[in-house]
Amino acid sequence: MRRYAVAFLGFGNVAKALARLLESRRSELAVRYGVSCQATGVASRSLGWWADAAGLTPTSPQSATRCYDIGDWLLTARPDVVFESIALDAHTGQPALDYLAETLRLGVHAVSANKGPVVYGYQRLNALADSHAKLYRFEAAVMDGAPVFSLVRRCLPLAGIRGVSGVFTSTATVVLETVERGGSIDDGIREAQALGIAESDPTYDVDGWDAVVKLCAVSNVILERALRPADVQRTGIRDLDPTIIRAAHRDGHPYRLVGRVSVDHDAVDARVQPEQVPAGSALAVSGATLVTHYDAAVFPGGLTMTSFAPDLTTTAYGMFADFLECIGAT
Amino acid sequence: MRRYAVAFLGFGNVAKALARLLESRRSELAVRYGVSCQATGVASRSLGWWADAAGLTPTSPQSATRCYDIGDWLLTARPDVVFESIALDAHTGQPALDYLAETLRLGVHAVSANKGPVVYGYQRLNALADSHAKLYRFEAAVMDGAPVFSLVRRCLPLAGIRGVSGVFTSTATVVLETVERGGSIDDGIREAQALGIAESDPTYDVDGWDAVVKLCAVSNVILERALRPADVQRTGIRDLDPTIIRAAHRDGHPYRLVGRVSVDHDAVDARVQPEQVPAGSALAVSGATLVTHYDAAVFPGGLTMTSFAPDLTTTAYGMFADFLECIGAT
Numbered sequence: 001m002r003r004y005a006v007a008f009l010g011f012g013n014v015a016k017a018l019a020r021l022l023e024s025r026r027s028e029l030a031v032r033y034g035v036s037c038q039a040t041g042v043a044s045r046s047l048g049w050w051a052d053a054a055g056l057t058p059t060s061p062q063s064a065t066r067c068y069d070i071g072d073w074l075l076t077a078r079p080d081v082v083f084e085s086i087a088l089d090a091h092t093g094q095p096a097l098d099y100l101a102e103t104l105r106l107g108v109h110a111v112s113a114n115k116g117p118v119v120y121g122y123q124r125l126n127a128l129a130d131s132h133a134k135l136y137r138f139e140a141a142v143m144d145g146a147p148v149f150s151l152v153r154r155c156l157p158l159a160g161i162r163g164v165s166g167v168f169t170s171t172a173t174v175v176l177e178t179v180e181r182g183g184s185i186d187d188g189i190r191e192a193q194a195l196g197i198a199e200s201d202p203t204y205d206v207d208g209w210d211a212v213v214k215l216c217a218v219s220n221v222i223l224e225r226a227l228r229p230a231d232v233q234r235t236g237i238r239d240l241d242p243t244i245i246r247a248a249h250r251d252g253h254p255y256r257l258v259g260r261v262s263v264d265h266d267a268v269d270a271r272v273q274p275e276q277v278p279a280g281s282a283l284a285v286s287g288a289t290l291v292t293h294y295d296a297a298v299f300p301g302g303l304t305m306t307s308f309a310p311d312l313t314t315t316a317y318g319m320f321a322d323f324l325e326c327i328g329a330t
Numbered sequence: 331m332r333r334y335a336v337a338f339l340g341f342g343n344v345a346k347a348l349a350r351l352l353e354s355r356r357s358e359l360a361v362r363y364g365v366s367c368q369a370t371g372v373a374s375r376s377l378g379w380w381a382d383a384a385g386l387t388p389t390s391p392q393s394a395t396r397c398y399d400i401g402d403w404l405l406t407a408r409p410d411v412v413f414e415s416i417a418l419d420a421h422t423g424q425p426a427l428d429y430l431a432e433t434l435r436l437g438v439h440a441v442s443a444n445k446g447p448v449v450y451g452y453q454r455l456n457a458l459a460d461s462h463a464k465l466y467r468f469e470a471a472v473m474d475g476a477p478v479f480s481l482v483r484r485c486l487p488l489a490g491i492r493g494v495s496g497v498f499t500s501t502a503t504v505v506l507e508t509v510e511r512g513g514s515i516d517d518g519i520r521e522a523q524a525l526g527i528a529e530s531d532p533t534y535d536v537d538g539w540d541a542v543v544k545l546c547a548v549s550n551v552i553l554e555r556a557l558r559p560a561d562v563q564r565t566g567i568r569d570l571d572p573t574i575i576r577a578a579h580r581d582g583h584p585y586r587l588v589g590r591v592s593v594d595h596d597a598v599d600a601r602v603q604p605e606q607v608p609a610g611s612a613l614a615v616s617g618a619t620l621v622t623h624y625d626a627a628v629f630p631g632g633l634t635m636t637s638f639a640p641d642l643t644t645t646a647y648g649m650f651a652d653f654l655e656c657i658g659a660t
Contacts, residue, residue, distance in 0.1 A: 021628070028488050146633055147485035154484040155477035157654045158358050159647065280610015282636065289631065298351070298647035301619065301638025303476055306612065308631025317489065317628035324487045 002034055004327065007041030007051070007079035008058055009070075009099060010086035013196075014113055014140070017316035018083060019058055025320070033327050041077030043067075044086070051077035070102050081326050083319055085113040085140075090204060090213060091229075093120035104128040104136060109326040111319050115141035118217040119229065135329050137322035142168065142214045143290045145318025146307035150325070152222045156294070156303075163262030163295035164222060168214040170288040171198045171205035172237055172257035176274075177286065179242050180249040197288055207236035208272040211259040215270055219261045225268045227261065233271040240274055252279040262295070282306060332364055334657065337371030337381070337409035338388055339400075339429060340416035343526075344443055344470070347646035348413060349388055355650070363657050371407030373397075374416070381407035400432050411656050413649055415443040415470075420534060420543060421559075423450035434458040434466060439656040441649050445471035448547040449559065465659050467652035472498065472544045473620045475648025476637035480655070482552045486624070486633075493592030493625035494552060498544040500618040501528045501535035502567055502587035506604075507616065509572050510579040526642075527618055537566035538602040541589040545600055549591045555598045557591065563601040570604055582609040592625070612636060 006022070008015045022029075022037050029035045041051040042058040050061035051073050067073040074082070082103045088096045093116030100117050103110045105128060112118075117125060118138050129136040142148045143166075152161065167173060174195065175188030183191075189206065192198040199205050212232045219227035237257055248255050253276040261270040277283040282304045285291055291306045307314065336352070338345045352359075352367050359365045371381040372388040380391035381403050397403040404412070412433045418426045423446030430447050433440045435458060442448075447455060448468050459466040472478045473496075482491065497503060504525065505518030513521075519536065522528040529535050542562045549557035567587055578585050583606040591600040607613040612634045615621055618641075623634045637644065 025488050032488070146629070147481065150485045151477065151481065155480045155651065157651055158355050158362070159651075278610075280608075280614070284610070298643050299476070299637060300641050300644070304634075304636040304638070306634040306636070307629060308634070311630050313628050314630065321485065321487055321489075 001030060001036050004035045004037050004081070005040040005053070005077070005079045006037055006323075007043075007074075007077045007082050008039065009043050009082050009084040009103075011042050011044040011047060011058060012085060013312050014085045014315050014319070015083060017312040018319050021313065021316050021320050033324065035327055040079055041073055041082075043073055049073040053078045070099050074103060074106050074108060079108055080330070081109040081111055081323060083111050083323070085319070087200065088114055088116050090116055090209065093117045097121045097125075100125055100136065101128060104132060104134055107132045107134060109134045109330070110136045111322040111326065112136070112138045113140040113315060113319055114138070115213050115217045118220060119213050122217070122220045123226070135322075135326050137325060138217075139322050140315045140318030142217055143292055143305075143307055144310040145314040145316065146290065146305060146310065147321070148218070148292055148305070149221050150321065151305065152294070156296070159294075159296045159298055161222060161294050161296045162264075163260065164218050164292060165258060165260040165295075166292040167256050167283060167285050167290060168211045168259050168292075169205050169208075169257055170290060171202060172208075172211070173285055173289070174287065175206060176237060176245060176255055176257070179245045180254065182246070184242065185238060195288065206238050208234045208257060211257060211272040215259040215261050215272060219268060219270060223261065223263050223268070225263060227268055227270055231268070231270060233273070235273040237274050248276050253277065254279060254284060256283055256285065258283060331360060331366050334365045334367050334411070335370040335383070335407070335409045336367055336653075337373075337404070337407045337412050338369065339373050339412050339414040339433075341372050341374040341377060341388060342415060342417075343642050344415045344645050344649070345413060347642040348649050351643065351646050351650050363654065365657055370409055371403055371412075373403055379403040383408045400429050404433060404436050404438065409438055410660070411439040411441055411653060413441050413653070415649070417530065418444055418446050420446055420539065423447045427451045427455075430455055430466065431458060434462060434464055437462045437464060439464045439660070440466045441652040441656065442466070442468045443470040443645060443649055444468070445543050445547045448550060449543050452547070452550045453556070465652075465656050467655060468547075469652050470645045470648030472547055473622055473635075473637055474640040475644040475646065476620065476635060476640065477651070478548070478622055478635070479551055480651065481635065482624070486626070489624075489626045489628055491552060491624050491626045492594070493590065494548050494622065495588060495590040495625075496622040497586050497613060497615050497620060498541045498589050498622075499535050499538075499587055500620060501532060502538075502541070503615055503619070504617065505536060506567060506575060506585055506587070509575045510584065512576070514572065515568060525618065536568050538564045538587060541587060541602040545589040545591050545602060549598060549600060553591065553593050553598070555593060557598055557600055561598070561600060563603070565603040567604050578606050583607065584609060584614060586613055586615065588613060
């Protein structure tokens, strides 16, 4: 049995769900992977930096050693993998980007739930990981933990993917559905907040920034084209007239906030905008459901993955699947 | 550059599409995988067994050596991988089952497009492959080449999948749609034959046998429960009253031939039957579109993969993706 030391960088709801998932899969991890997990570090803005290479309890780490920064924490916790799920600045990916770089530089696998570092540092973090023969993985960053990056990397090699589209922001769907039922955009934002799916700043979802950043991550990794948020044509749903939203819904072509990125030779076309989609089509999602569609010549009508009503456990599972890939890599 | 010798066992439309795909990906195979492919064997009922370890042209192999059986052929062609796509007896998986066993026994990767051997010999073929450190792969056997088995094996580890459902037989969909438009079941069968999607014996599709066999493959591999066709409750679409099919379609709940298999503790429940599905839902597919849905606690509403209008190239791509996994394994 191999002992695998894990450290939680950020210990909010996703990290807690991941800790529960690791616990619930303990016997399968032992039998199928020959691995026993032990938390050796936990850090968050409210807790501070805590580490004990002999093991600690993430929910009450106060008997461990208090560290003063990421470097001290990593050297004290000596983890095999860091699970990063901190709050960050969506326009820079910081401080997660620096933390992930430091993790990889010390030869530790980095599993991140954040899209920001994928957008602003994918090439650099990936090169760092390669140079230390470690993995940088981020399956939970897009589509809340359903396979997106691993699907393409592991199941669709040389498929010749030319475009990716989808509904990437469930808050926008919930807001549009609230308006369809007669409410206002602000009612919809409150509804999304009550469901716990809105970003801390919901304007970020409603104005399309969240979808833009996810589309950039998809472009960087899947289409292998560097795309920055400023390169994406962006129209949010805030300025859509509620009467038009309701009429479109009644006519069987509701609005959804759709992201599309495609490659034609060297040109990348990327946009996030409200689109009218046929009721019942793959893009006409409801609630928290997310959908990603892949265009490739070998799939004449395309290939669509839909994750219905994902929750925190789904996001945590994305990190868990990444973790299992790290185990397989070392 | 590593030379990779490939042999085609069966050289019908799927194998020909695969040969074209290998040719069209030649430069990517060289750059990304460091591999150059060379056909060294081809065999079919019409051609006979042909092999030349120095290379041959599958479409006109007559300058190669004529062999007298599978063993002679494998020893003469000395392939690294065999692509098997022969016609077979759906009730036994033969002769593909024996051919695949012989391939693996000689230490050659086996990539098969057939579901029969998965149903009747998965455990045995898999054990043979393991004992020779080779792979037995069959991604094209279900869902015409879209990721099903690789999705679960590589992207959904320890996801705790409890059930799989879907529309696995496009012929049944085409027949039902023909009836919905006013035609007969037999009109629909002719339509499916004209589209080239019907099995050689279309009653096999219409009576649900095709879906039953695919469901057994899914159960054996994904749910890790041995399931034989006789264990599946089967109702085909032949005895559905056309007026009822049309009324269901008009009412927005059309019939589709749905397969479902689920596990509850030790009990496996498996059935193939016509079901009324909500128009526009994931199961309300049209034409050749295939859909597979996975139930797991980490995906609260389930995860659905839809392959819209797949064709022969899609099936060939399933074999090609398997081939790339073989390259990675040796």
